[in-house]
Each structure stands twice: as structure tokens, then as C-alpha cells.
Amino acid sequence: MSYCVKCGVELDDTAKKCPLCNTAVYMPNADISSNEDQAPFSQVKMIPMDAKKEFIASVITVLLAIPMIVCGIVNLFYRKDGLWSVYVITSVLLFWVIVILPFYLKKIRPYLMWFIDTAAVLVYVYVFFPLRNENANYYLTVALPIIAAVSLCVLIFIKWARGKERHWSSVIIHLAIDIAVISAVTGIISLYYSVVWGAVASIIVFLSVLSLMAFGIYCNRSAKVRAWLEKKFFI
Numbered sequence: 418m419s420y421c422v423k424c425g426v427e428l429d430d431t432a433k434k435c436p437l438c439n440t441a442v443y444m445p446n447a448d449i450s451s452n453e454d455q456a457p458f459s460q461v462k463m464i465p466m467d468a469k470k471e472f473i474a475s476v477i478t479v480l481l482a483i484p485m486i487v488c489g490i491v492n493l494f495y496r497k498d499g500l501w502s503v504y505v506i507t508s509v510l511l512f513w514v515i516v517i518l519p520f521y522l523k524k525i526r527p528y529l530m531w532f533i534d535t536a537a538v539l540v541y542v543y544v545f546f547p548l549r550n551e552n553a554n555y556y557l558t559v560a561l562p563i564i565a566a567v568s569l570c571v572l573i574f575i576k577w578a579r580g581k582e583r584h585w586s587s588v589i590i591h592l593a594i595d596i597a598v599i600s601a602v603t604g605i606i607s608l609y610y611s612v613v614w615g616a617v618a619s620i621i622v623f624l625s626v627l628s629l630m631a632f633g634i635y636c637n638r639s640a641k642v643r644a645w646l647e648k649k650f651f652i
């Protein structure tokens with residue numbers, strides 16, 4: 418014999434709902450696999466998002482640490498080509514700082530991440546220049562201005578994007594302007610040092626970004642095109 422958990426009325430053995438107060442009837446010893454809506458507890462596994470995030474980040478961290486440790490140890494025995502493992506280790510560390518570290522932050526902190534990422538790139542490039550026996554002067558005259566341009570563009574973008582809700586077409590235009598500025602800086606520096614491939618690559622990027630910018634402006638102006646695209650891509 419069973420009773421309603423809410424009002425205590427006696428229930429029929431086949432009742433799914435209390436006839437008096439409409440409370441659902443739960444059968445703790447019922448076969449839950451065949452009768453899912455009657456299960457006394459949720460069948461869906463609920464893992465808090467934060468715990469899941471941190472767990473995945475930790476697994477990736479361990480996976481990344483393995484090649485670093487292996488390369489470091491192998492390098493100790495094969496030193497013919499110098500400290501080649503430093504390339505691997507610093508590259509993996511840079512990837513970790515930029516991609517994995519944000520998963521450990523409780524809240525998204527764009528300015529903090531901007532600062533950390535800029536510092537990480539500065540250190541990364543600084544490690545590379547002396548290793549490749551390149552003139553330290555290049556670091557100051559080539560790497561530093563390019564990193565500064567990228568960093569400044571990212572900072573302005575963060576400030577702009579956080580100001581208020583921005584439409585995706587505006588974001589495309591803004592990103593296109595940023596990439597155009599960066600490629601212009603890179604192009605000018607390449608021309609100054611007569612690095613032909615650098616200048617050519619910058620011009621190609623600059624020109625392709627102009628078409629991206631045109632696309633963004635076109636979408637921004639025409640509500641019809643925006644509506645069509647949003648429908649197509651579920652934006």
C-alpha cells in the first residue's frame with residue numbers, strides 16, 4: 418500500500434499521480450531503466466561546468482608536460498645541436514599560457530589575460546633571438562614593434578568589445594582594421610630591413626583583409642543580407 422508524499426492520501430498501486438493533489442508518484446524500488454519518468458532521482462549526470470573545465474585543462478597540462486620532460490632529458494644526452502629542447506619547452510609553455518591558463522580562471526579576465534599573454538610572447542621571442550644567433554638588435558627593432566602593434570590592437574579591441582553589445586558585422590570590421598594595421602606595421606618594418614618575403618606577405622594579408630572589411634561593411638549596412646546570413650549560419 419502506498420500514500421501520497423505530499424497530502425498522505427492512499428494511492429492505487431498503478432497511480433502515477435495523486436488523485437487529490439496531483440503530486441507525481443515516485444516508486445523508489447521501481448525498475449528505473451524501463452520507466453525513466455518515474456525515476457526517483459535524475460538519470461542525467463551533472464558535473465559542475467567549472468570542475469569539468471579544470472579537469473580537462475589539467476589532463477591537457479599533463480599531456481603537454483610529457484614532451485617537455487622527454488625533450489629536456491633527451492637533450493641532456495644529445496647536446497650536439499645545442500639547447501634545442503628550449504624551443505620545444507618555450508613553445509609548449511607559450512601555448513599553455515595563452516590557451517590553457519584561462520580555463521583555470523574563475524571568471525574571464527580579458528585585461529589580465531592580455532597582460533599575461535603579451536608578457537609571455539615578449540619572453541618567448543626574447544628566448545628565440547639569442548638561440549638562433551641573431552642580432553639582439555633585431556629584437557628591439559623588428560620583434561618589439563610588431564608585438565607592440567599586435568598587443569595594442571588587442572587591448573583596443575577588448576576595450577571596444579566590452580563597452581557595449583556589438584553586432585558581429587561591427588566585430589568583423591574592427592578585426593579587419595586591426596589586422597590591416599598590424600600587417601602595415603610588419604610591411605613597413607620588412608621594407609626598412611629589405612626583407613622581401615615579409616613585405617610581400619604583409620601586402621597579401623593587407624589586401625585580403627580589405628575584402629574582409631568590405632564584407633563587414635556590406636553586412637553592417639544591409640539588414641536584409643544580415644538576416645539571410647544569420648538564418649544560414651544560426652548566428
Ligand SMILES: [Zn+2]
Nearest residue numbers: 421424435438
Ligand atoms: Zn496527494
